[in-house]
Amino acid sequence: MEKVNIAAESREGIGVKGALSKIRAEKKVPAVIYGGHKEPVSVTVTVKDLDKIVKAGKNTLVEIALGKENELALVKEIQYHAVTDNPIHADFQRVSMKDKMDVIVPLKLEGTPADVANYGAIIEHIMREIEVRALVSAIPHEIVLDITPMTINKGIVAGEVKLPEGVELLTDPEAPVVHLMIPKEEEAPAPVAADAAAAQPESSSTKGKKDEEGNLTKNAAAAPAKDAAKK
Template sequence: MQQVNVSAQPREKTGGKGAISSVLGQGMVPAVVYGGEKKPVPVMVVEKEIAGVLKFGDNALIKLKYGSEEENVIIKVVQRHVVTDRVIHLDFQRIRLTDKLKFKVHVKLVGEPQGVKLQGGVIEHAMREFNILCMPTEIPKEIEVEVAGLNIGDSIRVRDVKSKVEITDDPNHIVVSVIAAKEEVVETPLAAPGAAEPEIVAAKGKKDEEGAAPAAGAKPAAGAKPAAGAKPEEKKGESKK
């Protein structure tokens, strides 16, 4: 990885939100340099400059210049504002270019698996980053994993990955695999237990009610014809002939 030059300035005020806000208000980012046999040194760097460095990734190799000092460092910790995502603090770790160090690098999948393209399978990307061991000058930006030849049921493990640096993860860990797509089963809702069926009312109910014979001893409604076989009501004062 190419080394990037970054200039820093000594930072006198440290600690507290007020000190951090003061530095950020100047368009700078507060930081600290530590590691090795030297004491930690509080510094601040130009915000726009460090934003450009972060585009190289978390493992950017930096030559940091501050005062009369010039040191090889990497960015160990990046603190960001929880709302704005603005960088509000950095930790620079001193390193020696002749020592192998541990880093984390992004895993990039290359190609479209045959099992997805032609067989309707689904790709499962299990490992998103690798732990590696290498010289600081050999840090890759990412490690590519070719997946075009995978069919349904195939997988790639850590031991199968070809890389110029040493991957220290468990060799048996699955990096990526292709599995058969699961069919979605739509369940038919069941009727609630004990639910009663709606009562059906006959349309002729009203007609039957109107044509029904009156109960014994009851007079028929005015204007209504007596039921078949019923004797007409005798009027008072009318004698039988």
């Protein structure tokens, strides 16, 4: 397994106003090293060393030189500023080469199924990471999944992902990882007849008004005839 060597310094002035701003102004990042049945240690590491770890890939083993001692660790989290995207804090978990660890490993798809060209299928990558257990020395940076044989009738679930030797799957084996979708054709709207509006049934309110107007017209026509009869 690839290992990255970095140096760290014990962090002082914790809780002192302006201490963190001074650390970051020096191109350093506050961090903590914890786990391994030892007390947590607050340290600082350089931005350059953090970048080196990130470029090496997820689950990279890190050897941290701290004073006269060396600590073996994995990066559990790096926090970034919401605006500048600069690292603002890092968490390192101590590890032992003799112990197994539960870790999250990215899944990388490789290949193109024939049904993409044959039927216009779309690849839907549902699960992008899986949880595994392995010795520190056997933890992979990523797991490559060949999807070339996949068809629209048969996707891939977590239990079908080929794992490196010594790596045990912890994710639900039946959890879907990737499948193919056939895009639905949009139905064209039905044409509207030109006289459709004329064929619309009259509303009750409209009909009522016409009836009332009809009655008034008839009464008005009958009134002069009655008057003529009286005369």
